[in-house]
Amino acid sequence: MANKATFRIEDFDAETSTMSINIGPLTAANFTAKRDAIDDLKVALQDMIAGEIRATSISENFAESAAAVTDENAQRESKWLGVLRDVTQFFDVGNTINNPGFGRLFNVEIPTALLSLLGGNSGVLDLAVPAVAAFVTALEAVANSPTGGNEVEVVEIRHVGRNI
Amino acid sequence: MEEKFALLVDALPETGDVSYEEWYNTLQATQGGRQALKVVHQARRDGVLEMGQRKSGFLIARPGQLRTKESEVENG
Numbered sequence A: 001m002a003n004k005a006t007f008r009i010e011d012f013d014a015e016t017s018t019m020s021i022n023i024g025p026l027t028a029a030n031f032t033a034k035r036d037a038i039d040d041l042k043v044a045l046q047d048m049i050a051g052e053i054r055a056t057s058i059s060e061n062f063a064e065s066a067a068a069v070t071d072e073n074a075q076r077e078s079k080w081l082g083v084l085r086d087v088t089q090f091f092d093v094g095n096t097i098n099n100p101g102f103g104r105l106f107n108v109e110i111p112t113a114l115l116s117l118l119g120g121n122s123g124v125l126d127l128a129v130p131a132v133a134a135f136v137t138a139l140e141a142v143a144n145s146p147t148g149g150n151e152v153e154v155v156e157i158r159h160v161g162r163n164i
Numbered sequence B: 001m002e003e004k005f006a007l008l009v010d011a012l013p014e015t016g017d018v019s020y021e022e023w024y025n026t027l028q029a030t031q032g033g034r035q036a037l038k039v040v041h042q043a044r045r046d047g048v049l050e051m052g053q054r055k056s057g058f059l060i061a062r063p064g065q066l067r068t069k070e071s072e073v074e075n076g
Helices: A031-046 A130-142 B003-010 B020-028 B031-045 B069-074
Strands: A004-010 A016-022 A052-059 A078-086 A105-111 A152-161 B017-019 B050-054 B057-061
Touching: A004 A031, A031 A052, A105 A152, A130 A152, A130 B020, A130 B031, A130 B050, A130 B057, A152 B031, B003 B031, B017 B020, B020 B031, B020 B057, B050 B069
Parallel strands: none
Antiparallel strands: A004 A016, A004 A052, A078 A105, A078 A152, B017 B057, B050 B057
């Protein structure tokens, strides 16, 4: 899949829509040049439209497994619901600026839940089970809260059904 | 160190790291260990122990004892 640059544009009555383009390979060597070119495009785009550009994003797509899905229980309607909590109480070293999002909970959904990880007659995962512990550690290392990009911790992961 | 983390850390080697699965199975074998495992992520957040994904698998160790990703590359 191609890498993309996307501009999110808001109209007169606060509705949003996007413009996306393919931008070719991204490397450490060309990232700054690509970003600057996209920034130039954004400036030119603003003069072409009546709305306002609210956000610009660059996404890189990595090709992953090409294997066929063999487990018939792999259904997108069956999900893990991860509950995460913002654990950054203060924004500054001196603890004078409160993080308004501290303690706030938010969710992440993971499709095609592998239900064999459940145990103990519970729909909630034991976070110490090896596969789950590896996931929680990796998630907490990289995931941020939606309020200010703060560190998060996983509170629980449970199985849920979802209508798509 | 908090008492609730003691069992988790006691089961780790003094130096170097150990496979998480092996360590988990050891603790699972005892009632106290099973209870202690409930706070394993809190122990990691508090810096009482370290976990990490390496080429050789998911590892756990006392602070500063986890092998680095660089050393894994050097050792092939």
